[in-house]
Amino acid sequence: MPAPVRFELLGVDTRSNARRGLLRTPHGTVETPVFMPVGTQATVKGVVPELLRACGSQMLLANTYHLALRPGEEVVRSLGGLHRFMAWDGPILTDSGGFQAFSLSDRATLTESGVAFRSHLDGSLLDLTPERAIAIQEALGADVAMVLDHCPALPAGKEAVAEATERTIRWARRCQRARTRDDQAVFGILQGGSHADLRSECAERLVEIGFDGYAIGGVSVGESPEEIRKALEVSTPHLPAHQARYLMGVGRPQDVLDAIAAGVDMFDCVLPTRNGRNATCLTRRGPVRMRNAAHKADPRPIEDGCDCPACSRFSRGYIRHLFLADEMLGPILASVHNLAFLHRLVRDAREAIGEGRYDRFRAEALEALGP
């Protein structure tokens, strides 16, 4: 099978494992490290495609579980696939629904066969086997699909984590066998918690099966930055240097900076848009709350020096007014800025890596961000 998605490693930082690269996909080439905005239901909440482009988005994420339930993958396929459906002609990655087996565990029954969901919409059943997860994602037609994985509920003893890891490997093999499209990449997902032996075992076995890239799963499920770092430390050394590494669900700026240092290339998170809807804006000096009375007549943009479609035209005073007046444009502009912030953070990281100064860049950025 030809490799529809190829990762090209451009360089590694001298004092950390930070990497620069290019992810070539059927819908264009992405510079890594990259942050992917989340469009769960085939739309990044409130942000039209041209604003996504304008704030620096390269690649989006959409959700298999949500789209399979509504509108259904066959509707998306019949309307030309996900790119056409949501009018995003850049690369798209779809997750597999494995995370929802964890986050919606009260609606999910997990067996060796797969995950049976009772729909959060109408109670109907969605039987998500590894084969079905691949079939849905092939119907959606993203550039990168993810294997179905088993992310154990926390807290979990080592035995439970080991069992979930074994199942993840078996499901990964079933996913690999189920593939029929040669224009779509599939990434494997590492589980293993913070157990070095389980992570390395999982990595080795997934690499044996052979995927187009590898995700570090089982983080962003409520653990501390220290635990994320530990999971990365025990995972990345076992992954092929010349394939993309994706840390699922992580978007806190500090965590992104740490993960880049550990050698991660791809990120996704609802944080920028969720925070934006709640009037919390990301800046290099930490969050700014737009409803704060201090911004009432504040002529400054959300962030000085930001050239995003929000900051280039609108004052904090205006954006505060929009939030107080319950106007849609408030969440829209705050989301756009927050996405621009994360895209700029990883862009600056790419530059720093390219110039061999990522360590200093990260230290200074963390210092400015605060805790």
Next chain:
Amino acid sequence: MPAPVRFELLGVDTRSNARRGLLRTPHGTVETPVFMPVGTQATVKGVVPELLRACGSQMLLANTYHLALRPGEEVVRSLGGLHRFMAWDGPILTDSGGFQAFSLSDRATLTESGVAFRSHLDGSLLDLTPERAIAIQEALGADVAMVLDHCPALPAGKEAVAEATERTIRWARRCQRARTRDDQAVFGILQGGSHADLRSECAERLVEIGFDGYAIGGVSVGESPEEIRKALEVSTPHLPAHQARYLMGVGRPQDVLDAIAAGVDMFDCVLPTRNGRNATCLTRRGPVRMRNAAHKADPRPIEDGCDCPACSRFSRGYIRHLFLADEMLGPILASVHNLAFLHRLVRDAREAIGEGRYDRFRAEALEALGP
């Protein structure tokens, strides 16, 4: 005082009173007839300025009453005025708050001095005299301000309408005297209900005072198309041919077509954005409800042949999905299309007037629209 806003009559239809013209303002020239999207709180709900431009918006409306209460006109002034505040560099018209004395009558006490509002936000008092209405609008800095008028509550006997008309004339005089900016136009507002004598008397007296344009008020308060037509019939003949005529609050496509035939140049209405948020889209063949199951896998745009930012990229199937999934992008795209529809309707009307075939254009458009 120099005329900051000049209306240039380009031509009148041969078989109706339909007119083409240019409204020159400090923020650019508007082709009339024109439809103005409503940005009550200094934002057209959910639509960023570049999408407003892209769907054909020339001039916007904002609301004195709402902006005086929140964020306060001094905040808007200190942030550079309304154009800068909402990042719309085209012409803006502000209404005077007179309509809110009618629509929020349970919060308003009307005396000869003016209208005292209890804020719908926090119960605080807003004492809206004619002088204050002008002062607020000067602080906001729109291109066109409106006089404070008295729109009588319906049903009203002729005596009550006559009294409101007299007061409207007295208030108009006070507004004219209160003006201090020479870069802002002020339009008078005709009252008089459907009484020909009151309308003509009101028109003559307002023209004596001398305004930069004239609005037909006291319609769009629940009357039938027939009543609107009658109010126009008895109003427009008394208005100077070489000044702009603005029909306040009317946006139903059929009513717009009729009013253009009666010689109206300017319109505003919340209809396109309000309908859009409710998933009802305007088309030349009447409304289309986007939640309808028929659109589930419908690859067509909202309206065939529409080149708006919604129709040029998105299918009915996608937009239906957005509404069912309660995604902001649904209301945004439907609003954008509905605005584009009204802008196209008046653009086509302009062309038809220019080519002396407005009567036929109107008849065919009304036939296609249905009742």
